[in-house]
Structure formats: structure tokens, C-alpha cells
Amino acid sequence: MLGSPRRWLWRIATLTLALATYVCPAEAQPQPRRTVLVVHWSPEEFPINPRRDAAIREVLLAPPETIDYFAEYLESDRFAEPHASKSLRDYIQNKYQGRRIDLVVAVTDVALQFVLQYRNDLFPSAPIVFAGFFPPEPEIRLADPGITGAVMAEGYEETLALALRLHPSTTQVFVVAKWPELRFDSLHADLRAFESRARIHYLTEEPLADVLKAVRAAPRDSLVLFIRYADNSSGPSPTNDVAARMVAEAAAVPVYGVAESNIGSGVIGGAVLSPETVGKRVGEIALRILHGARPQDIPIEKTAVTPTFDWRQLRRWGVAETALPAGSIVRFRQFSLWERYRTAIIVTASVLVLQSVLIASLVFERRRRRLAEVDSRRHLAAMAHLDRRAAMGELATSLAHELNQPLNAILQNAGVAKMLLSANTLPPELGEMADIINDIRKDDIRASEVIRRMRGLLQKHELESHPVNLNEVAQETVAIVGPDARSRDVQLEMDLTDGVRSIMGDRVHLQQVVLNLLINAMDAVGTMPSERRRVRLCSTQSNGEVRLAVTDSGIGIPADRISAIFEPFYTTKEAGGMGMGLAISRSIIEAHAGRIAAENNAAGGATVWFSVPIRLDQTEEAAARDVLASGLEIATLTKGL
């Protein structure tokens, strides 16, 4: 047995307690909360108050502190004294009744004065931490419960030193310093050290207008040091900050200031007290006291000044940020649009660039396609011309034959006329002469007709749009191929419906199509026995279209090739025609807003037909005319035939 049960019980209890105290540290026990009251003064420094207050608050309210923080404002700038002070005293007394104030912070000398005046009424046992320009008298400070804090000093020596460093070529300095409590000799003593460096002009007596005149006339290598300006002697005068702004606006040289509030009103910068620094120092001192230190043991400290600059003025006076001392604060930095929205700008710019690229490439593609279209039409036109010539080449013999007939007749008629005239046995038979001459004339016309027909086919010209009667075209074309048909033993028939309406188109090109179809048909029946070589040309009109069909009695078109025959380079001729005839015919018919097709006949052979609309509505007409006019080459080759 290890021990009696009671002893074990004790051991367990002790262990548990030890563990409990280990696990539950002292922090878990609620600390007593302390109350801190901060009194501000609210003058033109107003923008500074929140910054100082926030800085103090940040220190005092940081965990694990347990402080109840209150801020009050003595508005003796806006309300008359002694009412302002008295009413604040009463207010505080009422408000904080029943609450013990553990520490008071007084920010600015006026607030300190108030706090000292009513200390006994309001918070007799609370230590005071102050921030101001003038420390309290030692005997007041050291008396319990004690006062300590931070003295704010304007760093005009530091500012001037800073300014001269940043502007090394300075030879003159204009010091603006005018206020009721100004001690000139003290100021002069402070700045004497700089007199070897530059000539110093003190503007301490002049009214504001003269000050402005002086700084306006400041030469190039000079500076202005604006310390403070308050002049109530002759009526209301601008506040310090307003005066600083006016001086900065008037001066043609950089203006340095010593108060934080100056920066932003045109002053380039200065070694100034940062409200954040002041607040933080005061807060830290207060915290030390709250943690047990005696105020009397904490020496009053002097808050350091911080070089602070206005970014806009730095740019204006060409001072590089890299020249500023380490730890400088640059305010009013204007981020260029670029710096602020860099990502958004990059993304947007990329999107825009991509879109532009896309648009440009699409436009380019379209243009390329258009050019290719125009190009291909030109090609087609050139090929159409070549094809026409090739077709004509086939009919060269017909041409020779046709021309030779009338020429021959003319020659022989003329010969007979000559014989008649030279026969001196009988008088010339005038009747016969008249006949002969008439016949000569007729044959001459016939010859020119042939030439005209041929020449029309050999010219290269752009598609025109005129009323064309397809029956006439059919008849003319049949006349052209007539001799060839005869020589090939092909029976050429025409079955033209009377009264077909005219269509709008190009006569010569339509003739070329009919010619092409007829030649193809004649080729198709070439292999047939001569009594079975029949080619028929029919014209009909229906559904607002005129249709021309060429039927042959050949062997027909292979069923799988029926649509392919209109493709370029399709040919069945061994002698190697170009195979462009039907492709060109199709493009010509399509340019007329018509259709062309081929089919095999039930009775054998094939029919190739095309139809052209008679009357186009306005848009179709305009579109067709555009196609006709825009597509093809304009050059006209006229060879004497």
C-alpha cells in the first residue's frame, strides 16, 4: 500500500490545482479598466486633430490594453472665453461623474492650460501627459500627481538646413516670421549659423502685402523660409495657413514651411512635426505611466521633426525624390493614371490591341477577298476573250468562206461590167449594168455585215447593259455557225417563239454563250452518222424569263458529270480545247442574273439551256448592272479585220 486514501486525495487536489493555474494564466483574470481622457483644442489645426487623436488611440487601445478612451474638444476658437472653458468644465464634470479618470492627455498649450486650471475640480489625482510648444513650470510639473509629455518645437533650423542642401546654388534666403510673441533676437541667434552660407533677409515687420511683393521679386537663386505669419494689428488678417499659401503663390522660388499644415498649400516642404509622431509619442508616455511609471521620472522629450514634402511641388521645382534624406515623407503624391490603374490599363490595352488586330485582319481578309474576286473576274474576262478567240479560231474557215463569197461575186460582177463596157460592138446594156452595180452593192453590204459580226465577237469589252432580243441573237449566231455546220454535215434547226421580250444584257457576250452551246452541240453530234446529226435551238418565254435551249442528238452527258461540265477545265475534246467554254458561259449568264443548266433528253442526246429574267426589280437591276459594269476589263482591242 502506497499511502492512505486521504494523502492520495491531497496529492490529486494539489496536482489539479497546479495544473489549473498552469492552464489558466493570469491574463484570464479581468484586469481593472482604466479611463483616459484626452483634451484637444480645435482651431485651424483641425485637420491635424483627428490624426493626432488616432495616433494616440492606436497606442492606447492596442491589445492587451484595457483602456476606456475618451476625447473632448475645447472650442475656444469658435466660442468666446471664458464661456468655452467653463462650459467644457461643467460638461466634463457632469459627464464623467461616477467615473474615475486615471490619466489626462492635453494636446496643445491651450488644452494644457485648461487642464491645469480645472485639474482640482475634475481630476485631482490623474497624472497629465501633454503635447505643446511650452512645457509647464518645473514646480507644477513635479508636483503630484505629476506632469510629463513632449514638447513640440518648430524645426526651422532643420528646415533651412534641409532646404539649403536640396538647393545648393542658393545665395539668398527670405525669412517670413511675424507674430505677436516673436522674439526676434532669439530667431536671429538660431539662424546666425547660416549667414555664412547665404544672405538672409528677415521679413518680420512688413505687412502682408509688402511680404508678398518681396517674395515675388525674389531672384532666382533664393529661397523663402516661411515660419509663421499672424498679424492682427490692422484688422482681420489671414490665418497662418492662408498666409503660407499666399506667399507660396506669390513667390517665384521654392517656399519652405515649418508647420505640417503648411504642406499642401504650395509650400514645397520642410522639417515638420508629424501629427502621427506626436500622437504616438504621447500615447507611449501615457502607457508607461499607466503601467506604473511616475510622471516625474519621465523626462519631457522633444519630438523630432520629419522632413516632409509635397510631391507636386517637388515636381514643380525639379527636386528628385532620390535627393531627399532617408525617412522623408512625401505627401500629395499623384499617381499617374498609369500607376494607379496599371493592371486595368494593361488588360484593357491588351484587349483593345487584340480587338484591333482582329478587326484589322478581318478587314484585310475582306479586302483580300474582294481583290481576289476582282482578280478572278478579270481572269474570267481574259479567258472569256481567249475563249472567244479560240471559238473564232474554230470558225476561221467559215469566216474565210463567208467573206470570200461576196468578195468573189463582187469581183466577177465587176469583171462582167468591164467586159460590157469594153465591147465596142454593141452599146452597153444599161439595164444589165444597173443590175450588176446593184448586185455589187448588195454583196458589199453583205461582206461588211460579216465583218461586223466577226469584229464584235473579237473585241474585248466590258459587259454592257442594253435591251437584247434573244431571238435575234440566236439567229445571228446561227448565221455565224451556219457554214461550219454545213461543212460538218450537221442539221441546224431553229425553233424560236415569236415575240419574246427583250432582256437587259450584253449582246456580244450572250452571243458568245449561244455560240459556245452551238459549237458544243455540233461537237457532240460529230460522232453520229450524218443523218443523225441534229442540233436544235429553241427559244421560249415563261415566268418572266426568256429561255434558250440547245438540244443535240448526240450520246448525252454521263449522269455523274452533269453538274461538273460547268466547271473550268472540263473538256472531253482530245484535241484539247481549254474546257473553259461552259464555265465562261455560266459566269456570263450569272452576271445577267440568269441560270444555266444541262440535262439529258429522254429521246437521247443532251440539252443545255439558259434563262435570263426579263424585267428585274430595281434592286436586282442595280445589282446586276453593278456586276456587269464592275467586273470585266475595259480595254478594247480593235484589229482591223
Add this chain to the structure above:
Amino acid sequence: MPLVAVVEDDPASQKTLARVLRMGGYQAALYASAEEFLASPPKSTPIGLLLDVHLSGMTGLDLQRRLKDEGSTIPVIVITAFEDVRSREQAERLGCVAYLRKPCEADTILTLLRQLARD
């Protein structure tokens, strides 16, 4: 008057040839096709036949061949608008006495016919 037969399908050429023959003092028998000539040949034997090669239906060469096969002795003068070496060779092989290319002069034809008459 001596007779000359003409086979020519072009009406204008036919008329002109007739005029030329009349001028030369010949009688003309006019045919518009080879078939016509074969169907109703002239009553008296012509002293010559003016034949166009290029005809609808039976060609002039075919007619020449037919005549030769039938043993015709009528002299054939071929007048043609075609410049075809092959046709000329064939016509000459088939025994034409002359091959004239259009356009040819009236004088040429008459001279040729006078020569024929002498032979």
C-alpha cells in the same frame, strides 16, 4: 450555145456565175446542190462543170467521186472559197481539170472554158 453546168449553193455566187457565162456566150444550167444535179442532170452534155466544194448535203468532192464512178467525162472546174490543201489534193486526184480559189475573176473562168472547148 455550149452548155456549162453550175453547182453552187450560194444564190449570189450562182447569179454572178450565170452572168459571167452569159457574157462568155455560154448557156448555164444552175443547180443549188449536188443532189439536184444528180437528180436531174442537164439534157445535153455540158462542156464543163463549175463545182463548189462547200455544199450543204453532199459535198462537191462526193459529187466528183460519184461522177467518176459513173464514168462521167465532163471536165470539172472546182471553184471554192476554202483554202484547204487537202481538198485540193483530193479534187485533183479525182480528176478536176482546174481548182480555182475564190475570189476569182470572171476572165479566168472564161479563159479556162475556152481552153476546154479547144481540147
